[in-house]
Amino acid sequence: MTSVGEALAEQLKQRGVDTVFGIPGVHTVELYRGLAASGIRHVTPRHEQGAGFMADGYARVSGKPGIALVITGPGLTNTLTPMAQARADSVPVLVLSGVNRTATLGKGMGHLHELPDQHGLAAGVALVSEHVAAPDQLAMALDRAFAPFVEGRPGPTHIQIPLDVAAAAYKGGMSATPLQPPVADQANIAAAAEAMANANRPVILAGGGARWAGVELKRLAERLDAPVVQTVNARGVIFDHALSVPASPSLQAVRRLIEESDIVLAVGTELGPTDYDMYDTGTMPRMNGCIRVDICPDQLARHDADIPLPGEARQTLSAILACLPDTTRGADGPARADRARQAALEEIGPEYRAQVEVLNALRDAVPGCLLVGDSTQPIYAGNLYYDHDRAGGWFNAATGYGALGYGIPAAIGASVADPAAPVICIAGDGGAQFSLPEIMTAVDEKLPVTFLVWNNRGYREIAASMQAADVEVIGCDPSPPDFVNLAASFGIPFRNCAPNPDAVIESVLQARERPGPHLIEVEAPPFSPEQR
CATH class of the missing domain: 3.40.50.970 (Thiamin diphosphate (ThDP)-binding fold, Pyr/PP domains)
Incomplete structure (x- = not known):
């Protein structure tokens, strides 16, 4: 039986x-x-x-x-x-x-x-x-x-x-029903291609649904001479490219780029506020001539689009490319993208730029790594502006639902999926305490995960928000554990370093000399609320 x-x-x-x-x-x-x-x-x-x-x-x-x-x-x-x-x-x-x-x-x-x-x-x-x-x-x-x-x-x-x-005894068949994604109407594909071919200032918005369509996205961007704005879950899809804008569309610099365009192609992005209005202005960037590609018909119905294209990103972009002429008019794409990049990096401010420097150094020192994050300062900074060298290799829970405790177990799952890839988990001391015991799973499975804990001894972002709202800061200073002894209890190597690129990279590279998981504590300045 x-x-x-x-x-x-x-x-x-x-x-x-x-x-x-x-x-x-x-x-x-x-x-x-x-x-x-x-x-x-x-x-x-x-x-x-x-x-x-x-x-x-x-x-x-x-x-x-x-x-x-x-x-x-x-x-x-x-x-x-x-x-x-x-x-x-x-x-x-x-x-x-x-x-x-x-x-x-x-x-x-x-x-x-x-x-x-x-x-x-x-x-x-x-x-x-x-x-x-x-x-x-x-x-x-x-x-x-x-x-x-x-x-x-x-x-x-x-x-x-x-x-x-x-x-009970099983009664039934074993075969799975074949499944197929939706396919956009060919007339709408042709209409979208014609509109994009005639555009003077096209822009592409790439979301998480585009991360498996990097080849097609790059070809389309180059054909149209269109800057590609990437949401958090699309970072790395067009790495280090002249048309890449790896910056949040919530930033004013990126909003200007979008609003000054005459055609917006949105691919695999729900156009949600955590990507497009994280500062809670109550407005979305204006999207002229919006063409939207999404696998979910319900998503397409939630935001008006001049041309909705239901379908999987790779297949739909390939269909659009097939309808475009071999060359299209120049749209000053690299210059527009460069202006947006520079203005966005300036806009995030010196403290976040310093965090981005750490991320850039990590990426360059450990190419092809998976950078998995929780809600903490370097992740906030990277979500605003950071370009990764691997599509789908930058993801975290500091957007969307925003669940603390995500980083450590998600990094373990990522390492199980690709055991050959170096995995670096960046978590704050507060968020890490939601799921520290999961590190023992990495120990059991002998996974090459570097757990990098950014320790500023509290919930800095929340404390700053309370202070900005003129609310007395309470409950934002949970004591972190002694990470030296914690690593010893896990039986894994430990290092401690300062929050600058050279120190972080030295610690990460030393850690990678030995197999298995490692714990690195980055001692960041603690947040001190202003005294009234």
């Missing part, structure tokens, strides 16, 4: 799953039954929130869905925050959970890990939440859970399997 739990492992393998992140429990024993035989790698975090963030980091680097396997009740609720982060950043994450026996659901009888409505709770965050009520429903549930990863804007999905169903 093949049980539902065994069939689950087989069908995950069939769909290309090679890794799951999970903490087993009594409510998932049957879901683990076929895992070892399947050959799927199991990585054990220290908290279910870590499982979700690891799945997120894995998905961003591998391009495949990240899988988290958790128990019912607290296991599922602990993954809701990672699910929300994945939804904000369009990251394909599947959360598999157990749930109590079918006969007990919704009755409030006090069973272990019981929730009033776990399915409904997950459905409030997930794009799709499936309840497998009978053994023959597993394949259909998996099809529906995997569909958003291909057919629309990806994000988190969820499947729950009751204890009695997981142990």
